[in-house]
Amino acid sequence: MQYREKLKYLEDEVAKSIKSMKTKADRNKSRTYMVSLSSVILGALVTIALGLQIIPWATELKNFALICGALIAVVNGVESIIGYRALWVKQKVTLLNLYALQNEIDFYKAGLEENEQVDENKVSEFFAKYQIVWETASSEWLRLRAEQEQEEANKGS
Numbered sequence: 001m002q003y004r005e006k007l008k009y010l011e012d013e014v015a016k017s018i019k020s021m022k023t024k025a026d027r028n029k030s031r032t033y034m035v036s037l038s039s040v041i042l043g044a045l046v047t048i049a050l051g052l053q054i055i056p057w058a059t060e061l062k063n064f065a066l067i068c069g070a071l072i073a074v075v076n077g078v079e080s081i082i083g084y085r086a087l088w089v090k091q092k093v094t095l096l097n098l099y100a101l102q103n104e105i106d107f108y109k110a111g112l113e114e115n116e117q118v119d120e121n122k123v124s125e126f127f128a129k130y131q132i133v134w135e136t137a138s139s140e141w142l143r144l145r146a147e148q149e150q151e152e153a154n155k156g157s
Helices: 002-051 055-082 086-111 120-156
Strands: none
Touching: 002 055, 002 086, 002 120, 055 086, 055 120, 086 120
């Protein structure tokens, strides 16, 4: 019964990890779209404001274009510092790996008879895969941070 309990524990941990990673990935997906859409809309507004030939509002339109241009710089700066797209992609890869592990566990359990012993080696194999998913996610996150720091250092020089 001990290995059945370990398998149940691992199933619960994978399910919690999926729920958590899905929430994070969805949030970063939304942020990615918001940042990209903001940049595009602001760019279009700059073009329109500078292209309009309304004499009484010429100064206001130029000022509006200037403000929008500054906001584009802020929005793009936020994206380059935080890197929502890179985080979202990393989280989706982790999520897909967690789903694959969940499917393997479910498939294994579907083949078990109710009173059949759970194979100790299979439980250990599943746990090792779970650890690899998180080790890969961690090393990828560290790599992304190092790349961002290198880009920031290059901009400074």
